[in-house]
Amino acid sequence: MKKILVGIFFFYSLISYAQSDHTKVVLSDITEKVKNNYIDKDAYKKVDSLFQNESKKGTFNNLSKKDFAAFLTQKLRATIKDEHFFVKYLENYSSENPHNEKEREKENNFHNSLENFGFENVQRLEGNVGYINFKGFATAESSAKTLAASMNFIANTNSLIIDLRENGGGDNEMLLLFCSYFFDKKTDLYTTYFRNKDKTVINSTQPKISGQKYLHKNIIILTSKKSFSAAEGLAYFLQEYKMAEVIGEKTGGAANPVDHFIIQNQYLLLLPAGEITSSISHKNWEHIGVIPDQEVEAEDALKVAHIRILKNILKAGTKTELSIPEIKNLINKLEQ
Structure with a gap:
């Protein structure tokens, strides 16, 4: 024994x-x-x-x-x-499979399609106000048609609210594609310096896109403490170019783009390998976050934004489907 x-x-x-x-x-x-x-x-x-x-x-x-990865x-x-660091255990990963990367990308795109590539809700609010509830930046290639459909749907509205309160970020190319809908010509938004390659890349909007652009109209972006990474980028650049106001909470403060690495054929490591610099301010929102033009609790941001737009409609005399008394009644209702 x-x-x-x-x-x-x-x-x-x-x-x-x-x-x-x-x-x-x-x-x-x-x-x-x-x-x-x-x-x-x-x-x-x-x-x-x-x-x-x-x-x-x-x-x-x-x-x-799995717990080891979560702890790391x-x-x-x-x-x-730096909230961009991420380690994940990859069960049944095999580096010997030449199609492994493509299979993972295909699987990710499938899961993203189940969430409509982040487009949770697109609608027209009273007062001819467009509303896009956007929860994540999947790849630009996979998301392009859904983004175009969303922008086409709200093309005839006078104002737009983009809700990023539950958006944790994602693909950089999708950020640039989304921004492209608000610029009438190609614009160099920022540069990205990669230390590991000692290389600087210019990041620009696209002059031509598949959907209708939304130009020279009132835009409000809603943010929360959960708004992160590419979501912050959309708010940051549209605010910086004075194309949008930001209403809500200060965002998470993660500007730098990540690269991914496979560790010992068992773990996925994400870490920021680049540093972005705005072409206007020569800064970014790393560790700072996007500062709202009007800071309110995240849960109140949509109501506050809708009221602000309706008051602007009255002030500017903008034509909508509502009469002036109806707009005033709607404002009173929202304020209660």
Whole structure:
């Protein structure tokens, strides 16, 4: 019996050592990726110190791979002060499959299609006000038709509300495509510097798009603390070019675009590899967020925006389907 117990102990010790070695390799690989790719060239020192301290405390012992990834995500974000960091366990991932990347992209596009590529709701509010509830930036290629359909639907409205209160961001090309609907000609919005490539890219709107542009009209963008990344970009640039007012809460403050890396064929690592700079202000919203023109609780933002537009209609004498008394009654109703 004693020999059996010793054998069992030895067996589990081997597993523990194997897990420990595997964890060390993963942590080392992540540290190296941060060192070579993250926009702040010295951030890897904090990452290395974090991993050494947590390893000494035995924090990683007995964590499942999924929990290990979630823990790394939390700690990296807190240590580097960058909410873009993300680690995910990839179950059944195989680097030997040449179609693996395309299959994952196809699967992502399918899941995005189930959520209508982020377009939750598009409608016309009373007073001929367009409303787009947009919750995420899927790839521009997959989203283009839905975006065009949404913009075509609201093309005849006098004003537009874009609701980004639940939008966590996403694809940079989709950000540029969406912005293109509000510029009458090609405009260089910002540059992106990639430290790992020592390369600067100019990011511009598209002069021609498949849907109808929405030019020279009143636009209000709704934001919350959850508005993040590309969602912040849409609010930031339209506000900066004085094409839109922002109503709601200050946004999350994540400007820099991410790149993805596969760690030891088991984990997906997302980290910001670029730094964007506005062509107008020569700044961005990293760690700052987009500051609303009118700061209100997120839950009240839509009502406040609708009231503001209706009051502007009365002031400007804009024709809508409502009479002046009807507009005043609607304002009173919304204010109650």
